[in-house]
Amino acid sequence: MNLETKKKLYSKLIEEAKKIVNKEIREATLSILLEPKITFTSAEAKISIYESPAAPRKHHAYPGGLIEHTWAVLTIAKSLIEIFEKTYGVKVYRDLVIASAILHDIFKFYQYEKDPITGGYRPRSDWYLSHEFAIIAELSKRGAPETLIRCLAEMHGSVPASMIESEIARFADSVDAKFIGKLQDIVWNACKDVELLTNGKFIAQKLYPKILMTKTIFELAKIFYDKGRDELTKYILKFAEEGL
Numbered sequence: 001m002n003l004e005t006k007k008k009l010y011s012k013l014i015e016e017a018k019k020i021v022n023k024e025i026r027e028a029t030l031s032i033l034l035e036p037k038i039t040f041t042s043a044e045a046k047i048s049i050y051e052s053p054a055a056p057r058k059h060h061a062y063p064g065g066l067i068e069h070t071w072a073v074l075t076i077a078k079s080l081i082e083i084f085e086k087t088y089g090v091k092v093y094r095d096l097v098i099a100s101a102i103l104h105d106i107f108k109f110y111q112y113e114k115d116p117i118t119g120g121y122r123p124r125s126d127w128y129l130s131h132e133f134a135i136i137a138e139l140s141k142r143g144a145p146e147t148l149i150r151c152l153a154e155m156h157g158s159v160p161a162s163m164i165e166s167e168i169a170r171f172a173d174s175v176d177a178k179f180i181g182k183l184q185d186i187v188w189n190a191c192k193d194v195e196l197l198t199n200g201k202f203i204a205q206k207l208y209p210k211i212l213m214t215k216t217i218f219e220l221a222k223i224f225y226d227k228g229r230d231e232l233t234k235y236i237l238k239f240a241e242e243g244l
Helices: 003-018 023-034 065-088 094-103 106-110 131-141 146-155 164-197 204-211 217-227 229-243
Strands: 112-114 121-123
Touching (some): 003 023, 003 065, 003 094, 023 094, 023 131, 023 146, 065 106, 065 164, 094 146, 094 164, 106 112, 106 131, 131 146, 146 164, 164 204, 164 217, 204 229
Antiparallel strands (some): 112 121
C-alpha cells in the first residue's frame, strides 16, 4: 500500500465535500472527514482509516480499500445522478447523495484489526458497534441535519427508503462492492487452486491477502480474463514460491 496515494485520495474526498451547496450538510460531512473519530462513546481504532480495507474478505479486502471504495461509490453516484436527471428529467438532491456516498462506510476502520495469522485483516472480537449505526450516532451527536441522517439510515437498509437519494447512493455502493467482490472471488479461487496443487504447502487464507498487495485487483483479474484461470494460478504459485 502506498500510504501517500491513499492520503491524496482522501484529500480529494474532502475537496468534493467542500463543493456541497447546502451549508448544514457540507459542514456535517466535513466535520466527519476532518475528524474521522467516534466521540459518542469511548472507542479507539486499531488501524488507521488510510490502511483499512472496506471488508476483510468480501470486497476491497486490501490496505487502502476503504478509501478506494468510498471514492468509487461517490464517482458512480455522481454519474447516476447525471444519467437519471438527463434521461428521466428527475430532480435529485445532489448534496444528499454526495454526502451519503462519502460517509456511508467511513467508520468501518474501527471494526477491523490486523490479522497476525493471515497477514490480512479481521473483524475485532472486542468491537460491538456496526459502522452503519456508528455514523448515524456520531452525526446525531455532532448535530447533523436529520435529512442526512435519514438518508444514510435508508442507504444501509436500516429503515425503509423514502427518498430517491438514498436509493441512488445504495445502488452505487452495491455496484462497486459486488463488482470488486466478483474480481476478488476470481483471485480467491486461484489461491485455493494453489493450496490444492501444493497439498497445503501454501494456505489460501494466508496467500490471498498477500497477493492482493502485489498488484491491483484489476491487474490480477486481467491475467485471468486475458490468459485464463490456470495462468493466474501459475502467477500466484510463482509468487508464493519466491516470496513466502
